[in-house]
Amino acid sequence: MNLKTYAATSVGSSLEFKSIDAEPNGTTDIVIKVTHCGICHSDVHMIDNDWGMSQYPLVPGHEVVGEVVEVGGAISHLKAGDRVGVGWQRSACLECDECVSGNENMCDQTKSVIGDGFGGFADHLIVDGRFAFPLPDGVESRFAGPLMCGGITVYSALRHAGMIGGQRVGVVGIGGLGHMAVKFASALGNEVVAFTTSPDKAEEAASYGASSAVNVREEGALENYQGKPLDLIVSTVPKALQVELYLNLLKSDGTMSFVGVPDEPLSVPLFPMLVKRRRIMSSPIGGRAEIRDMLRVSDQCGVAPVIEEFAMADVNTAMQKVRDNSVRYRAVLVN
Template sequence: MPTHRAVHVRSAGEPLTLVDVETTSPGPGHVRIAVAACGVCGTDHGFVSGGFPGMTWPLTPGHEIAGTIAELGEGVEDHSVGERVAVGWFGGCCNRCVPCRQGRLIHCENLQVPSWQYPGGYAESVIAPANALARIPDELSFTEAAPLSCAGVTTYDALRKTRARPGDRVAVLGVGGLGHLGVQFARAMGFETIAIARGAGKREDAERLGAHHYVDSTADDVAGALQALGGAAVVLATAANSQAMADTVGGLLPQGELVVIGATTDPLPISPMQLILPGIGVTGHPSGTARDVEETMHFAVLSGVRARIEVRPLADAANAYAAMDEGRARYRMVLTM
């Protein structure tokens, strides 16, 4: 039986270990991907630490996968061996539940997420449902495509589904793994872009990424600073800090939107009165479907938006994960096989 290398986490909180595992063939409706690159996402911490229900061990993390189709399962007709594809948080849907039948595939009741419902992309080979595949444009390398399949689509799709129009002021809270893409996408979409982050040290980076304005949340009253700029139509909250999110609400224009993509379990300290009088909306936004990933990558090609990455080999996965987990990554770590 042929084998491939993959990272295993034996149980919650255990170290990431490189092992050899059997390489199996895909079942009906699935494909086997020869993985070329896999991004290291902040959400991987939740999997490695056992923070999601129904997890099975050992676990292989990774849901920002890019590679080449190596083998087709029975019934797969829309893809071919050798095709360059990506798989993100959206790792397949059932096409049978009510949300799927309503076209809301990202809310599938049986949504499959790589590393949760099946082994993820910290590996040389992955088997994934065919309906999870996003075709990678020729203009993008595997290492460029991988982060766009989760971090990229989450920020891009969240921004394009707001009511903001070109020329409106849009603030991005956090200039990290998600936020540095959010700033680029906001600028490329024609928004007057405001970056909000902790400390003066992020100003230069934020401006280089495309921010027209920078707000240092450690030195300024964030809501006041936003209002001084004229108020924001949208705040895209990428930083996983509930208090920091709440601090932006007073800086929104009437009928403004706080769009939350930074994952935290802490309650949002916002009062109903802060929302009622100005008609503020607070929305949580998940990732995007395989088609959304394709459209994100297409826009990235048109606009020049790219994740800022540091590439490490699969054998160095534990160190790459630690760099992300400890906040030493700037901005995305990508493993190559």
């Protein structure tokens, strides 16, 4: 079949319309007619080859929502007409210990939607049907895309960092992932502190569930922080940050988890961890069971991203806004 895509043709390039021939494998693949696709900062990292694994032409887009139009013979849980979402992962072996434990996201044979095939900035997506998730009726298509990568990543990171409810949670970087982290943590009964470099986001933090917000650009904002110690902190910032200043905000046995991917190694003095037995961890997307769990929570607790919609053909305008950190809070392309 012929995919009508928007593709980067070289490192860091803008996206151009490109027709690409590709075929589903007929057994486990499905074809989705794309209606919406969110823009995640990982699309930016991949266009720029920040992780050294990009292949061009690269079709970004891994927060994909659409209608199933073709189903491989081995797929029985989906049929033409179903409304589904797809995130970062396009397939896994489904047989290894990680896969059978529900950690498909950590399978050694994992394949990504945009690194091992063509992504959702297109009219159609071909993907393994076992990584396409039926959407609950209560989750609108325009909001579902950002949940499929950004949403599951922060939901999983919060859970694995120990979030159960009734805790104090810090979120650093209030972009696509960060604002959804605030929403999930507050919807699940936590007091949430937003740490942001953007004054307007600090001002409206309460509107998406934060109890308080800190403008970290203000002199001494973290050193002089007067709030109660936090149980856990999730950082979504794609750049290096002063980790020790955040570690000092955690109570004993508190955990700081990184989902944002800075372009340089973290530099962390040990003492802020040692004195209160604090931990640092990092977390990749989520497994299939957790994605279903996240979608159910989104539906039942009304967790939806705040989005700006763009026509698919305006992808370069949207992408520039993501690079400029001026999207409030997630860009979604609409076909």
